[in-house]
Amino acid sequence: MRKTKSHRYITSQGTAFAEKKEMLKMGKLAQQGWQLESFAFLGYRLRKAEPQNLIYEMDYHVVHKADMNNYVDTFAAAGWNHVCSAGSIHVFSARPGTTPIYSDRNTSYEKYNRITRSVGMVTLIFAIFAVVGFGLTAYTENKDSFIESIYFYLGTVGITIAVPALMTYTALMFRRRAEKKV
Known part of the structure; x- marks a missing residue:
């Protein structure tokens, strides 16, 4: 964990693997005076603030820039404050006791269904890049060719992204x- 007097960086375990655990951790850090400010490379950036009792939740939704205000306003009407976004991942905070964003299994299922489709497509x-590249x-005849290097790099990039995505x-x-649903 890297920190300065006003900011702190913490690593992420990956929202697909430990979303609830990370959101609970954010709540504990907010009680200590470190509030989530933004996503950072492989983690989060926190800022020093007054200690607050907050809960955090994530939503996975593709929101176009023109629709972002309406999207945030919808959550605000339910007591949730928009904290930060990265791509289709959005983090909200609220006071304990606020109705959860996903309060039943059906809506939670839909949340994961949306993100699973996106990640599946990337994977x-x-x-395909990896298979085609390698x-x-x-099949290249000249083992020292420039074209073979391009194919190899295409395969390497493909596998480097495909494995974590998988x-x-x-x-x-x-x-x-x-x-x-049961």
């Missing part, structure tokens, strides 16, 4: 299955 695309590398997809599938 598939980069897995496959074409194997892990995330698998974790989200388990989470989605746990929330599915």
Whole structure:
């Protein structure tokens, strides 16, 4: 954990793997005077503030820039304050006792269903890059060619992104299955 007098950086365990645990941790840090400010590379950036008793929750939703105000206003009407966003991941905070964003299994299932589809598509695309890149590398005749290097880099980038994306997809599938209607 890196910190200055006014800011602190903490690493993330990955929202697909430990979302609830991380949101509970954010609440404990808010009680100590460290409030979530933004997402950071592989973690979160916190800022020093007055200690507050807060709960945090995440929502996964693709929101176009033009619709962001309406999206945030919807949550504000239910007592949730928008803290930060990164892509389709949005974090909100509220006072304890506020009705949870996802208060039943059906809405929670839909939340994970949305993000699972997006992550699944990313996984598939980069897995294809990996297969095509390494496959074409194997079929190039001149082993020192520039083209072979391009194919190899395409395969390397594909596998480098596809493996963590597959892990995330698998974790989200388990989470989605746990929330599915009985």
